[in-house]
Amino acid sequence: MNRIDELFLCKRNNILSIYFTAGYPELNSTATLIKLLAEGGADMIEIGMPFSDPLADGPVIQRSNETALRNGISLKILFNQLSGIRKTINIPLLLMGYLNPVLRFGIENFCKKCSETGIDGVILPDLPPEIYKKEYSGLFSRNGLYNILLISPRTDNERVRIIDSISRGFVYMVSSSSTTGVKGQFTERQIEYFRRIKEMNLLNPLMIGFGISDNSTFKEACQMANGAIVGSAFIKFLSDKKPDKVLIEGFIDRIRNSSIT
Amino acid sequence: MKYNVDEWGYYGEFGGAYIPEMMHSNIKLLRDNYLNIINSEDFNKEINSLLRDYAGRPSPLFHAKRLSKHYNTNIYLKREDLNHTGAHKINNTIGQILIARRLGKTRIIAETGAGQHGVATATVCALMGLECVVYMGKLDVERQMPNVLRMKMLGAEVVPVVSGNMTLKDATNEAIRDWINNPNDTYYIIGSVVGPHPYPDLVARLQSVISRELKWQLKEHTGKSDPDYIIACVGGGSNAAGSFYNYLDNEKVNLIAVEAAGKGVKTAETAATIATGSPGIIHGSRTMLIQDEDGQVKEPYSISAGLDYPGIGPLFAALNQSGRVTFESATDEEAMEAAFRLTRLEGIIPALEPAHALAVLDKIRFGLKDVVVITLSGRGDKDMAAYMSYMNRMNNIS
Ligand SMILES: Cc1ncc(COP(=O)(O)O)c(C=O)c1O
Numbered sequence: 001m002n003r004i005d006e007l008f009l010c011k012r013n014n015i016l017s018i019y020f021t022a023g024y025p026e027l028n029s030t031a032t033l034i035k036l037l038a039e040g041g042a043d044m045i046e047i048g049m050p051f052s053d054p055l056a057d058g059p060v061i062q063r064s065n066e067t068a069l070r071n072g073i074s075l076k077i078l079f080n081q082l083s084g085i086r087k088t089i090n091i092p093l094l095l096m097g098y099l100n101p102v103l104r105f106g107i108e109n110f111c112k113k114c115s116e117t118g119i120d121g122v123i124l125p126d127l128p129p130e131i132y133k134k135e136y137s138g139l140f141s142r143n144g145l146y147n148i149l150l151i152s153p154r155t156d157n158e159r160v161r162i163i164d165s166i167s168r169g170f171v172y173m174v175s176s177s178s179t180t181g182v183k184g185q186f187t188e189r190q191i192e193y194f195r196r197i198k199e200m201n202l203l204n205p206l207m208i209g210f211g212i213s214d215n216s217t218f219k220e221a222c223q224m225a226n227g228a229i230v231g232s233a234f235i236k237f238l239s240d241k242k243p244d245k246v247l248i249e250g251f252i253d254r255i256r257n258s259s260i261t
Numbered sequence: 262m263k264y265n266v267d268e269w270g271y272y273g274e275f276g277g278a279y280i281p282e283m284m285h286s287n288i289k290l291l292r293d294n295y296l297n298i299i300n301s302e303d304f305n306k307e308i309n310s311l312l313r314d315y316a317g318r319p320s321p322l323f324h325a326k327r328l329s330k331h332y333n334t335n336i337y338l339k340r341e342d343l344n345h346t347g348a349h350k351i352n353n354t355i356g357q358i359l360i361a362r363r364l365g366k367t368r369i370i371a372e373t374g375a376g377q378h379g380v381a382t383a384t385v386c387a388l389m390g391l392e393c394v395v396y397m398g399k400l401d402v403e404r405q406m407p408n409v410l411r412m413k414m415l416g417a418e419v420v421p422v423v424s425g426n427m428t429l430k431d432a433t434n435e436a437i438r439d440w441i442n443n444p445n446d447t448y449y450i451i452g453s454v455v456g457p458h459p460y461p462d463l464v465a466r467l468q469s470v471i472s473r474e475l476k477w478q479l480k481e482h483t484g485k486s487d488p489d490y491i492i493a494c495v496g497g498g499s500n501a502a503g504s505f506y507n508y509l510d511n512e513k514v515n516l517i518a519v520e521a522a523g524k525g526v527k528t529a530e531t532a533a534t535i536a537t538g539s540p541g542i543i544h545g546s547r548t549m550l551i552q553d554e555d556g557q558v559k560e561p562y563s564i565s566a567g568l569d570y571p572g573i574g575p576l577f578a579a580l581n582q583s584g585r586v587t588f589e590s591a592t593d594e595e596a597m598e599a600a601f602r603l604t605r606l607e608g609i610i611p612a613l614e615p616a617h618a619l620a621v622l623d624k625i626r627f628g629l630k631d632v633v634v635i636t637l638s639g640r641g642d643k644d645m646a647a648y649m650s651y652m653n654r655m656n657n658i659s
Binding site for chain 1: 424438444544554557
């Protein structure tokens, strides 16, 4: 069974997924961070595959992509860093990034490597559902790999149903019409949108991402979905620190349990 | 038309719309409406009167006799440099702002490299009374200052972009991010035949006025509406698309697209996408792309800010593959020499971009009877600093 399905089977609420950029802050931070996050209580991890032109990302993740590329990260190196990770890590691991480096790596080879490494899902924001379904869905399912698709406030109900029907694992609900980054508390309109989608009772679990930055946004998101994804806030937190057990546990605890920083 | 985009937005294997879901509704709105709008009577009435009375079309076709004599052939210049704001870019911005209004949008964003598209966008925004934000790489802000000042005087906000290598690619990223963040009131006027479908097709159609005029103008000049050659420079490819558009199905007309080689196609400092690139995805389109072995987009280089782009319109990736268009390239130096030659022989100072098209005259020997059309996509006012430093360098050598 895909570990994403396993997770949602045994846990329905307050699921915390954390995004970080591979090769950031240092080239070889990747495996260490996965271990620290899993031990620190993250339910799922999204590993960013750096790209020179991250269109859907705000400044914080843009910078982390630039730094990681300067550090020398590539897909080839990332898969090396991840080899053997399944000896110790059991939570779902996803790769998130843009289509061009994946195509350049060779999409068949990419799916095969994911499957060998124990990657459960992939998030490629610039691969639209129509193209995925037509060109790649067979390949992904042969490799037991889930492609996670996004919905946004401007995705109408009919399209949400289509995306839900193509999705496996969960549906990634982008919290506002925006690039990634921290924006403060949710507005009335966002809550209304969360409610609209929640009331649709999708086939797949729902995770809310983009702009989840603290305990209050996390808690609010968890009332409207199965869980939430923290990205920019974690990258920002990492930027001036050497990650260790205490720091990572502290970060996760603040997101889950208290708004005091 | 054989070279038209298919219903999915592809030219053969190139094109498409590789966009995040946050852009879907706006791209769909445009895709579902653009053909109806540009084929409607009221749109055509409005655009034709603006192209004539505001932009100054038709742009003249000029028989460059002294240049012709120098190269022993017959050279005609399609004078897009004489359009209002000094380049072909206004053909596109007039059309797109009329579409934006029909879609109910009130805020306009654009990217710009040389600043010509930014100026053309700021101009139509002033004309229509719409808010205008132009993204421009910080490096381009510095090397194309006259155009920055024009945009500001026109009332546009110019945002210097500091990501990447701070040129056109990065400005385009930033414009796309703006649109993701402002989906309700904003329309993105893209400046070339690039980006997700339907932009490449839309911009090609709006620029096709160039070759539409060329047909009757050539007939007046030469008695025949078909030339032997049409030559245009390509950054994204909009002036070339417009120059070639109505001749694509006429295989007797040789079409030559000229890329910016920068310091040479064998060096890393080049913007010649067809010569040095490989298939990839940039700005929502599958096309040829200058990239490294890991699929990271490489920073291009050209002295010409308008050609300094690592991709190319998907139409041109397809036209290269089919062999319908011949691709050439010209270096910084060759373009400089060609610009001075035109200036001294015909009294026309070209922009650095079409100077690359002119440079082909030194590479291909045309016949005495050949009719060769070169699209002069813009004028050289914005490039005076580069021309002066070249002239000083030459004077010091001699
Ligand atoms: C005068 C001129 N010509 C050509 C170009 C290149 O664009 P395109 O290839 O879309 O015609 C530019 C772009 O800024 C320009 O200003």
